[in-house]
Amino acid sequence: MRGRLLLIWRLVARDIRRRPGEAVVLLLAVTAATASLTLGMATDNAVVGGYLKTREVTAGPDVTAITTATGPTALAGRIADAPGVDQVAAPVPGFSTTVRAHGHTENTAVEGRERTASAVDRPLVTSGTWVRSGGAVVERGFAQALGVRVGDRVTIGGRAYPVVGTAVSAATAVYPWGNWAEGPGPSDGGGRIWLTTDDARAAAGDESLLYLLNIKLSDPGAARGWAGTVLTDDLRGRDWVNTHSWQTFVDDNTRLLRSVQPALVVGGGLLAAASVVTLASLAAVRGPRDHRRAGLFQAVGATPRTVAAMLLAQYLLLTVVSAVAGVTVGCLTAPALADPSAGLLNTAAPPTTGIITTATVLALLVTLIGTLGPVLRTVRSSTVDTLADPAHPTAYRPRLTAMTAHLPTPLLIGVRLIARRPGRAVLSAVGTAATTVMVTAVLTFQVSLEADTARGASAVEEIRNAVTGHVMLGATVALVALSVLNTVFVGWSAAVQARRALAVTRTLGATPGQVIAALCTAQLLPAVGAIAVGIPLGIGLFALFSAVVVTPPGTWLATAAPAALLAVAALTALPAWLHTRSPAGRVLNAEPA
């Protein structure tokens, strides 16, 4: 076994060294798909990780109780004596109001804090200093939304305060769900600002204050059910008391990104489809070489299973590396995506078993779908045929030959090239369709976004739309890049596989220009179908995940479709042109009949 493993390793390593370009293509394709999928799955994980880190650093509460009681000290004392309670911080006065900065007006909670650190919930200052008389500290995510920095001014209750610092805290959900300081009734959401206690009382004016009690429990895991079981009427008294557990803050934070995940997962799926095309093209280019290699192995006594293992090992080893790279990239990128309002401390959480398993399965599926067919075909071939014959014998289609006889030369050769390798035409179409779906979805998103903005989007929707837009753009850029690679690669493999036939047509009078046009035709015909299917699919897919759907203007689509076809033709022309540079006679001499 050791000897066989050495042999497999030797062959894989030499192959990568001899053809690093092929290895890089495989790595890029599979990594892009797994990274996108990982990102889709890891954002929840990253949100939880970011919140937990913030909670740990800022001594975040397990439960936050909000009360309208005018004398909250007595309530705090009763809660401190309740079972399961470890610690209750001194009541924090606060109120809900609006803040103005740089012409924007937003809802906000204002908390009155001492300059000394509290026992529970000690906001971490991320820039500037902690509260001082006459100065405000703005929650970091909220400061970003308002566009304020240390030294700017914010107006609360008609009075301007210089911003002396920004901070993060785990005692509420991130902006725009940071405004807890509202009494009974629905919340309007908003941000969070800290002043000194005296400044907060002064800023409240006639507004009635609420009090915030930050509580630590002996069992933080029981926080969600604590209020229901412990905070009874006896304990609560006659005053209104509302509670939030730290788990509800996590839920609110992850909800902010819920709309982004479909874009990531669907983008990952489309990237996976494009990756399959890349790998299948790679397998087609490698076909003759692998075929010969398999024949050699079989001739020296390798069993079909060993031959399959050797051929697949060269793909699977790189696939595993790609899966690791994709999961790493996804997990490292997730924190940036997971904290769109900058309200949490970023932390790259390690991938969960589920993420690792799913990403690995996707990577393996992509590789196996793209390569298993050619490998099995090779393994099933007889040793003698494998050593002597081309990798993929072509079928004779007399009806097609007769039907295409009257077409112009480029179309005639192009259609016959498609007929020689219909599988490749399907692959090419799948890759183009995946890109068309994504591009159409992005265009639909842009148009729908404009309609949504005109309708008046909330702060939450604005954040969601911004992140979704970035994610879709990122996935589209990756897909277009992969699609460009695929088009060149499929064009290259078509030119390689048909080299002899095309050389013969040249000896019969076809010009290099006609041969290039024929190869472009062989790519363009499947692309036309793919674009025709991809446009409605893209709109439909967007409609599945979005409440507001506005179809892009016809002129946009009418421009995008020919532009895509032009790009396909241009990208195919390059490898086609390279292949027509060799004299036909030299090609015929080099290739066995």
Place this chain on the structure above:
Amino acid sequence: MTAGPVLRAVGLSRVYGQGESTVVAVDGVDLDIPAGQTLAVTGPSGCGKSTLLHLLAGLDRPDEGEVWLGGQRIDRFGQRALARLRRRAVGFVHQDFHLMDELTAAENVELPALLAGNSPRTARRRAAALLDRAGLADRDRHLPSELSGGQRQRVAIARALVNEPLVVLADEPTGNLDTAATHDVLRLFSDLRDAGQTLVLVTHDERVAATAGRVVSLRDGALCEDTLVPAGGSQLGAFLGWEG
């Protein structure tokens, strides 16, 4: 060595195509090859020499007849069993060498030994000994592209011998070589014959065939001549210019 023939063909037939385009490549061949014999199979192009060799090596299956190797009937073996048999009992030398381009000479020779489950150290030791025997000890780290045609063929022969097979089958082993390289390869075969290795050479070159101890001729897939050459060694010597 086994008692009786090492390799035996009984009524062996192989037909390609269907209907009017049927081609009988091998037509009822009976052949016994005793241990230690060097047999040359000759005949014009397309007479079925290579097909016969492929059938004897278990690379292809006959439509009719039997193939016995080392006392075992192999024509009914499945793919896996045939692969194991080729690994253990058959060494095959191809006209166009069929070396792995990305492996060095030594690594090419090690390949069947590693496939047979030998340890890397054993495979390395055997390869070194065989390359030394083939006069290529100083070329062991060279890639096939860095070797001459004759050297490549000698590497291929060393590869065929690495698992100490019962029989070595060579398909036009000098077909792609110039005269000097042909001499080198035939010298190596001569050494093998002297060491008692059973050899079957397919060749259309009468001079190469004359170096064997027995020559059979094929025409239209059927055996038409079977000649024992008692003085095969002297003819080899004459061809190689060793006489006088």
